[in-house]
Amino acid sequence: RKEVEQDPGPFNVPEGATVAFNCTYSNSASQSFFWYRQDCRKEPKLLMSVYSSGNEDGRFTAQLNRASQYISLLIRDSKLSDSATYLCAVTGNNDMRFGAGTRLTVKP
């Protein structure tokens, strides 16, 4: 079983839709959690950190459920520019492990 698992998608949604991604992790000792965005043929870039109390940044909301060992990302009012691959990341024993990524395409 992989340490960090994501639904690979793809998710194809119309503009204005709300879309949610989930990510599960196996290491219960994990301390830090992140969502990254990766555009085609580019490097991953931090979208947002995920805090225990949940956090929001504009149209993006991230949540952490330690008991069930998953993190989520909610995107409201999707824009064409949100089309990308979204990677979850979880820190473990001196390292950071990534999910395989979920591909999102927002269509007009």
Add this chain to the structure above:
Amino acid sequence: NAGVTQTPKFQVLKTGQSMTLQCAQDMNHEYMSWYRQDPGMGLRLIHYSVGAGITDQGEVPNGYNVSRSTTEDFPLRLLSAAPSQTSVYFCATSWSSYNEQFFGPGTRLTVL
């Protein structure tokens, strides 16, 4: 500030050749790491370093060596290239293993 730089951007090798992928950062980060990214596999950790002089293995270390003689540089060496090492390689840096990582632009490697 350049952030995290990687060279070369593209490389084609023949099976059995060796080469070094370069990674440099000017962010004064202690933690550096190397990942490879393959379709459907996501980012897999090859090696990492928590500071100068200290390195350790990640998920997929076989066929790769690293060293960390300075804070700024973390080269990745392919000892004897194999077609299975065809991939995109990313270097990343952060303050510690618990902080967000900043990625370089990547090196696209093809082994024939």
